[in-house]
Amino acid sequence: MDRILVSHAGTLPRPDGLKEALQTNASGAQETLSAAVANVVRRQANMGIDIVNDGEYSKVRGFSEYVRDRIGGISATDGTRKRLSVMGRDAIDFPGFVAAKFKNWGTNLALCDGPLTYLGQDITQTDIRNLNSAMTGVDAQAYLPSIAPGTIEHWLQDGHYHNEEKFLYAIADAMHHEYKAITDAGFLVQIDDPDLPDGWQMFPEMSVKDYRRYASLRVEALNHALRGISPDKVRLHICWGSNHGPHKNDIPFEAIIDIVLKVKAQSISFEFANVRHEHEWRVWQGRKLRDGVTLMPGVVGHASDIIEHPRIVADRLITFANIVGRDNVIAGTDCGLATRLPHAELTWAKLEAMVEGARIASRELWAKKKVAKKAPARKPAAKKATVKKKAATKPAKAAKKVPAKKAKKRS
Numbered sequence: 001m002d003r004i005l006v007s008h009a010g011t012l013p014r015p016d017g018l019k020e021a022l023q024t025n026a027s028g029a030q031e032t033l034s035a036a037v038a039n040v041v042r043r044q045a046n047m048g049i050d051i052v053n054d055g056e057y058s059k060v061r062g063f064s065e066y067v068r069d070r071i072g073g074i075s076a077t078d079g080t081r082k083r084l085s086v087m088g089r090d091a092i093d094f095p096g097f098v099a100a101k102f103k104n105w106g107t108n109l110a111l112c113d114g115p116l117t118y119l120g121q122d123i124t125q126t127d128i129r130n131l132n133s134a135m136t137g138v139d140a141q142a143y144l145p146s147i148a149p150g151t152i153e154h155w156l157q158d159g160h161y162h163n164e165e166k167f168l169y170a171i172a173d174a175m176h177h178e179y180k181a182i183t184d185a186g187f188l189v190q191i192d193d194p195d196l197p198d199g200w201q202m203f204p205e206m207s208v209k210d211y212r213r214y215a216s217l218r219v220e221a222l223n224h225a226l227r228g229i230s231p232d233k234v235r236l237h238i239c240w241g242s243n244h245g246p247h248k249n250d251i252p253f254e255a256i257i258d259i260v261l262k263v264k265a266q267s268i269s270f271e272f273a274n275v276r277h278e279h280e281w282r283v284w285q286g287r288k289l290r291d292g293v294t295l296m297p298g299v300v301g302h303a304s305d306i307i308e309h310p311r312i313v314a315d316r317l318i319t320f321a322n323i324v325g326r327d328n329v330i331a332g333t334d335c336g337l338a339t340r341l342p343h344a345e346l347t348w349a350k351l352e353a354m355v356e357g358a359r360i361a362s363r364e365l366w367a368k369k370k371v372a373k374k375a376p377a378r379k380p381a382a383k384k385a386t387v388k389k390k391a392a393t394k395p396a397k398a399a400k401k402v403p404a405k406k407a408k409k410r411s
C-alpha cells in the first residue's frame, strides 16, 4: 500500500423515515434497509473511503443499546436506578451547565434478571447479509461495529449474578457470538468501547489506581469475548463519551494507554481531532506497539460543526506517520459522526475533507525522498519562505524519524 487508508468510526446519516420504519416494523422496512445499506456503502466507496460500514442503520436503539434486542435475560427496569452520567466529574465543576443542557439525560437502567444468552443470531445475520450484498462489486473492505461488555454495563444492571466479574464475563460470553459471527463472515469487527475512557467520569470517587483496576477487569472480559478471533480482524474504538460537554475531567490517555493496548485488537481508533485530546499524540511517542498494530486517530470529528481543512487533516496524519510509520496509520473520525452532528451535510463534508486530507498526506509521505533531494538546491533568498513553511507544518518536522517499518498487510 502506498497511501494512507481511510475509514471512520461508525454512524452515518440515515435516510429520512428509515428509523421510524424499522422501529414500527412497517411493511417493506427490511427491503428499505437493504437498499439504504447498499447506497451508503457505494457512497463511501465512491468518495474514497477504503474501509466502509453499513452506517449502523439497523441499530435504531443506538450504538450500544441495540443489543437489548439481541441478548436474553434482560427485562425492563423497575425504574429505581438511572444510568450513571459520563459527565459525572464535569457535573461537579459545571453543575449549572450540565443541569441546563443535559436535564433529560439518564434513562433508567435495564435489568439483567436471568442468565444472559445471545439471541441476536438472526438480526446479526441480516446485518451481515445486507453488508455482504452491498459490497458486491465495491472495491473496499468492510467492517461492522459491535459493542463491548464494559459499555453494555452502562445501561444494564445486574440483578442475577450478584458478582461483578461473573456478570461481566456473562455479557462477554453473550457478545462473543456476535463478534465471531461478524469475523466469520469475513468482516472486520469494530469493538465500540467508550467505557474504557469514559467510565472514569461515572465514578467521581475513584482514584486513578481504582479506575485502572476497574478498566483492567473490563479489558479482561473483552478479551474473553474476543477469544478465538484473530486480532487482525479486530479494531478497537475508544472515545471519551463524545457528548458536547466540557470534557475537562476526561481521564488523560496517558493514564490508561497501557490498558487499552492490552485489548487483542490490531487496530485502535481514538479521538484526536478535538481540543481536549489533540495534544495526546504524545502518548504514542516511544511506545512499543505489537507488530502490525495500526492506529486510527480521529482526524475529523464531531465536536464542532466546522469542517476541518484537508490540510489540517493531512498534518494530523503526518504527525502520526512520523511516530509509528506511514504504513501503520489509518485516517479515521473521533467517533460516529452522524448522531452528533446536526445535519447529514456536515457528516459527508467532514468525510470528504478526511479523504482529501489523506490524499495530501499520502502524496507528501510517499514523495518524501524526492522532496529531500530537491531541498539543498534552494537559494538563500527562499529562507523566509522556508521558515514560514516549516512553522506551518510543524508536526511534519519530525519526518526524518519515520521508522523504516515494512508495509503491513491489513485485513
Ligand SMILES: [Zn+2]
Pocket (backbone or CB within 6 Å): 009, 194, 237, 238, 239, 240, 241, 242, 334, 335, 336
Ligand atoms: Zn466513540
